[in-house]
Amino acid sequence: MTALKNDRFLRALLKQPVDVTPVWMMRQAGRYLPEYRASRAKAGDFMSLCMNPEFACEVTMQPLDRYPQLDAAILFSDILTIPDAMGQGLYFETGEGPRFKKVVSTLADIEALPIPDPHKDLGYVMDAVSTIRRELNGRVPLIGFSGSPWTLATYMVEGGSSKDFRKIKAMLYDNPQAMHLLLDKLAQSVTSYLNGQIMAGAQAVQIFDTWGGNLSAAAYQEFSLAYMRKIVSGLIREHEGRKVPVILFTKNGGLWLESIADAGADALGLDWTCDIGNARSRVGDKVSLQGNMDPTVLYAKPEAIRAEVGRILASYGKGSGHVFNLGHGITPEVDPEHAGAFLRAVHELSAQYHE
Amino acid sequence: MTALKNDRFLRALLKQPVDVTPVWMMRQAGRYLPEYRASRAKAGDFMSLCMNPEFACEVTMQPLDRYPQLDAAILFSDILTIPDAMGQGLYFETGEGPRFKKVVSTLADIEALPIPDPHKDLGYVMDAVSTIRRELNGRVPLIGFSGSPWTLATYMVEGGSSKDFRKIKAMLYDNPQAMHLLLDKLAQSVTSYLNGQIMAGAQAVQIFDTWGGNLSAAAYQEFSLAYMRKIVSGLIREHEGRKVPVILFTKNGGLWLESIADAGADALGLDWTCDIGNARSRVGDKVSLQGNMDPTVLYAKPEAIRAEVGRILASYGKGSGHVFNLGHGITPEVDPEHAGAFLRAVHELSAQYHE
Numbered sequence: 001m002t003a004l005k006n007d008r009f010l011r012a013l014l015k016q017p018v019d020v021t022p023v024w025m026m027r028q029a030g031r032y033l034p035e036y037r038a039s040r041a042k043a044g045d046f047m048s049l050c051m052n053p054e055f056a057c058e059v060t061m062q063p064l065d066r067y068p069q070l071d072a073a074i075l076f077s078d079i080l081t082i083p084d085a086m087g088q089g090l091y092f093e094t095g096e097g098p099r100f101k102k103v104v105s106t107l108a109d110i111e112a113l114p115i116p117d118p119h120k121d122l123g124y125v126m127d128a129v130s131t132i133r134r135e136l137n138g139r140v141p142l143i144g145f146s147g148s149p150w151t152l153a154t155y156m157v158e159g160g161s162s163k164d165f166r167k168i169k170a171m172l173y174d175n176p177q178a179m180h181l182l183l184d185k186l187a188q189s190v191t192s193y194l195n196g197q198i199m200a201g202a203q204a205v206q207i208f209d210t211w212g213g214n215l216s217a218a219a220y221q222e223f224s225l226a227y228m229r230k231i232v233s234g235l236i237r238e239h240e241g242r243k244v245p246v247i248l249f250t251k252n253g254g255l256w257l258e259s260i261a262d263a264g265a266d267a268l269g270l271d272w273t274c275d276i277g278n279a280r281s282r283v284g285d286k287v288s289l290q291g292n293m294d295p296t297v298l299y300a301k302p303e304a305i306r307a308e309v310g311r312i313l314a315s316y317g318k319g320s321g322h323v324f325n326l327g328h329g330i331t332p333e334v335d336p337e338h339a340g341a342f343l344r345a346v347h348e349l350s351a352q353y354h355e
Numbered sequence: 356m357t358a359l360k361n362d363r364f365l366r367a368l369l370k371q372p373v374d375v376t377p378v379w380m381m382r383q384a385g386r387y388l389p390e391y392r393a394s395r396a397k398a399g400d401f402m403s404l405c406m407n408p409e410f411a412c413e414v415t416m417q418p419l420d421r422y423p424q425l426d427a428a429i430l431f432s433d434i435l436t437i438p439d440a441m442g443q444g445l446y447f448e449t450g451e452g453p454r455f456k457k458v459v460s461t462l463a464d465i466e467a468l469p470i471p472d473p474h475k476d477l478g479y480v481m482d483a484v485s486t487i488r489r490e491l492n493g494r495v496p497l498i499g500f501s502g503s504p505w506t507l508a509t510y511m512v513e514g515g516s517s518k519d520f521r522k523i524k525a526m527l528y529d530n531p532q533a534m535h536l537l538l539d540k541l542a543q544s545v546t547s548y549l550n551g552q553i554m555a556g557a558q559a560v561q562i563f564d565t566w567g568g569n570l571s572a573a574a575y576q577e578f579s580l581a582y583m584r585k586i587v588s589g590l591i592r593e594h595e596g597r598k599v600p601v602i603l604f605t606k607n608g609g610l611w612l613e614s615i616a617d618a619g620a621d622a623l624g625l626d627w628t629c630d631i632g633n634a635r636s637r638v639g640d641k642v643s644l645q646g647n648m649d650p651t652v653l654y655a656k657p658e659a660i661r662a663e664v665g666r667i668l669a670s671y672g673k674g675s676g677h678v679f680n681l682g683h684g685i686t687p688e689v690d691p692e693h694a695g696a697f698l699r700a701v702h703e704l705s706a707q708y709h710e
Contacts (some may be wrong), residue, residue, distance in 0.1 A: 116614060164686060166654045173655035173663065216649050217630035218666065255609045255628055275572035294571050299521045300528035308528065311573065314400055327571075 002138035009072040010141050010204060013245035013267045013288050015321040021313065021350035022071035023343055024143075028063040029076045033336055034206050035062045046092055050077050056128035057135050064139065066336065071113040071323075071344035072140050072204070075132060075197070077125055079147035079208055081188050083115035083156045096160065103159040105167075107178040115188050118196030119275030126200045133201030144202025148209035149186035149231075150224035157181070165214060172223060178332075179223060187227040198236045198244050206247040206269065207231065213252025213271075220256060225263060232264040242318030247290055251328060254279070261286040277308075277315035289316070290323040293342070298326075298334045302341035309345040318353045364427040365496050365559060368600035368622045368643050372675040376668065376705035377426035378698055379498075382684030384431045385419040385493060388463035390417045401447055405432050410632055412490050413484035419494065421691065424698035426678075427495050427559070430487060430552070432480055434502035434563055437544050438511045440471035451515065458514040460522075462533040470544050473551030480548075481555045488556030499557025503605075504541035504562035505579035506585075511537070527578060528561050534578060542582040553591045553599050561624065562586065563601040568607025568626075575611060580618060587619040602645055606683060609634070616641045627682030632670035643679040644671070647699040648697070653681075653689045657696035664700040673708045 004010070008022035030036055039059050043049045050056060056076045065069050082097050084090035089101030104110060116122055133142050155161070157168040172179045175306035194205045212224035232246055248260055249269025260268055261283040270279055279289055297308045309324075316322045324346045330339060359365070363377035385391055398404045405411060411431045419425050428554050435453050439445035444456030459465060471477055488497050510516070512523040527534045549560045567579035603615055604624025615623055616638040625634055625646035634644055652663045656692055664679075671677045679701045685694060 077539070138646070164651055166651050169649065169651035173652055173659040213628065217633070218629045219649075220628075252607060253629065272571045273568065273575075277678040278572070294524065294574075296519055296521050296524035297528055301524040304528040331521070333521070334566065 004141060005049060005138050006071060006140045009323060010242070010245060012320050012323050014243060014249070015288055018320050018354055019351065020347045020354060021322050023089060023324040023346040024072040024074065025326050025330050025339065028070065028074065029059045030041060030330060031332035032330055032334045032339065033062055033066065033231065035066070045089070047078070049122045050081070053124060053127040053131040057131045060132045061135060062091060067340055067343050069347050070140065072143055073132065073136055074143040075129055075145060075202065076143070077128065077208070080155055081122055081125055082116060082146065082193060083152055085121040086113050086189070088156055098155060099160040104156045104182065106182070107175070108187070110178055110182045113182070113185055116193070117183060118193050122193060122196070126196050127258065129197050129200035129202055132261045141203035143203060144194060144197030144205045146190045146205070146207055147189060148207050148224060149183045149227040150188050150215070151209050153182050154211045159330060165211065172219060183223060183227045183281060187230045191231045193282065194231070194237050198239050202244070203242070204245045206234065207210055209248065209250040209253065212250040217255065220253070221259065222320070224250070229263040249290070259283050267323065267327070270327060275315055276312055276322070277317060278317050280316060288321040288323065290325050292325070292327045295326040295328050296329055298330065298338045298342060302338060305338060305342050306345040306349070309342065310349050313350050316353070320354070324350070359496060360493050361426060361495045364678060365597070365600060367675050367678050368559060368602070369598060370643055373675050373709055374706065375663065375709060376677050376679050378679040378701040379425055379427040379429065380685050380694065381679050383425065384414045385685060386687035387685055387689045387694065388417055388421065388697065390421070391575065402433070402445070402483045405436070406479045408479060408482040412486045415487045416490060420697050422695055424702050427498055428487065428491055429498040430484055430500060430557065432500070433512055434506065436477055436480055436566070437471060437501065437541065437548055438507055440476040441468050441544070443511055453510060454515040456512060459511045459537065462536070465533055465537045465540070467657060468537070468540055470540055471548070473548050477548060477551070481551050484518065484552050484555035484557055489682045496558035497556060499549060499560045501560070501562055503562050503567060503579060504538045504545060504582040506564050506566045506572070507541050508537050509566045520566065527574060538578060538582045540551070542585045546586045549586070550591050555596050557599070558597070559600045560590065561604060563580030564603065564605040564608065567605040575608070576614065579605070580611070584618040604645070612637050622678065624680070625682060630670055631667055631677070632672060635671060643676040643678065645680050647680070647682040650681040650685055650699040651681050653693045653697060657693060660693060660697050661700040661704070664697065664705065665704050668705050668708060671708070676685065677710070679705070
């Protein structure tokens, strides 16, 4: 494999010195980019983009070609590939988000679920990783990812997106054994899926716990964090002679940073409700931090975006251990020029904190 | 005025001894009750219920008649009465939630907004308070309420409900002066509105900051909490020879409890993501706590509901200063029998913590 030309992202995750704070954006290959919309129109629909390694590679590269400041690429895929590979029948309805043909309701449904084999059942993702890695040719590191067991389970039990998660919460409180069996199967699946991505060339992995923050403090520990900890302990942590950092991101998990920092990962993702300086003092030297600008700041003018970047950098303060990012994915209506202003501001304003 | 027969709720807010932990439910007069749905059908629509003091009184009393365990009544009204009284033209579209005919977009729009006079412009709310208070006849205390300035502003600037608050966030970051003028006018309006409710008979008041938790930590302090603090400092705190406690509730505000506890209120509302025992140790003796069961627990079976009530009571521990509630409003699909099981469990399981 080609040597990495830009390893700022990996270095910051491991708290090694960097020249400027590295930056990438969650959902950086996405609908705010006209070139992405063109590729999607060509592919037909969202899942055709994900399932075709050439298309997945094409859209992964687009933001890197547009923004030379980006310090990492992220695999273009969906978080619901695992439930789909378990036979749930993922599909997308316009304006409705993801849906499943089968819904998991009973212990029998859960017992019948297979653990997908990453190469046999999710080969298109492994192929996308190796294709992208080849195309990157050492430009920046490639991030692999998966949804967390709890987050995947919400879609499987609710049958799609949900406002209040009433079906899965009823299952959690009425039938915790069934809930644990489902989460355990998902944790096994995520572990081998992420290890497959690492072996195919992912140089860091992120677990997206998008809905863990909707649980009570006690339920979060038992039904979300415990399974992420289990995954982390089963991951390949070194490959190609280099550490493979793991990032855990629980949206709305700011109350629980101390316990998330104890789960064994190298870094935590922060949404924008946490002050990053305060978060740094809470987690100490245990982990690096990734985040955390409110993505809607990108609707403001470039001067305001720059000011907010400066505020966050100052809050984190001097030294390595910070990967700049948004606190959640970039939204489709953002002006690509504003995204560019954001990325430039991170590099320009952060050098002073790394002298 | 008749002496209060049950003052547990007011006593707990002031940390005075009680026999059992008092309980009420946000949105307790609501669509989960068949008697409410019947009243609403009779009235025609939601705003007709709110604007007719007899109807508002009727639906306020319904949960009290059904559940003898309820330790407080809450004024039946909408949080958007103030923007409506400012001339924004509130209306409801089925399945869409609240909408405004006029949208606030510019500094000129904000400068033109009047500060409503509670008696002249919101007389129907004052009449509802006095009517309900008379009908209660000392049974339990009556809670008045308002939306927070930030929360009201989100609806006024977005024109209704919003997923990501992009218009108001752009205003906040691009034009903070305009944002502050709007919030200042709303803080003045909320102060006189709540004082009007107190003079009309409200025995405690709650400020609902439903959307403050969507702000960055820094923006929350400057654009939401600062204005709630201003309101609290302007409220009538004693009436009819008794303290009038003030409750601040920022949904998803668990990260900022220490600073909310410093805003001068008597109690904080907690959503279910906070562990209440941990919250108690963070705020110390400064404030009482209200909350905090996940409302979706009410979709589970009565035994599971009872177990969760027991867990929360144990986490809070011994002594006064806890008003039991849900962490957010009860939802329309909840079985009224489950709500009853919840309320009974609070009284039955809490006596041991007040011996």
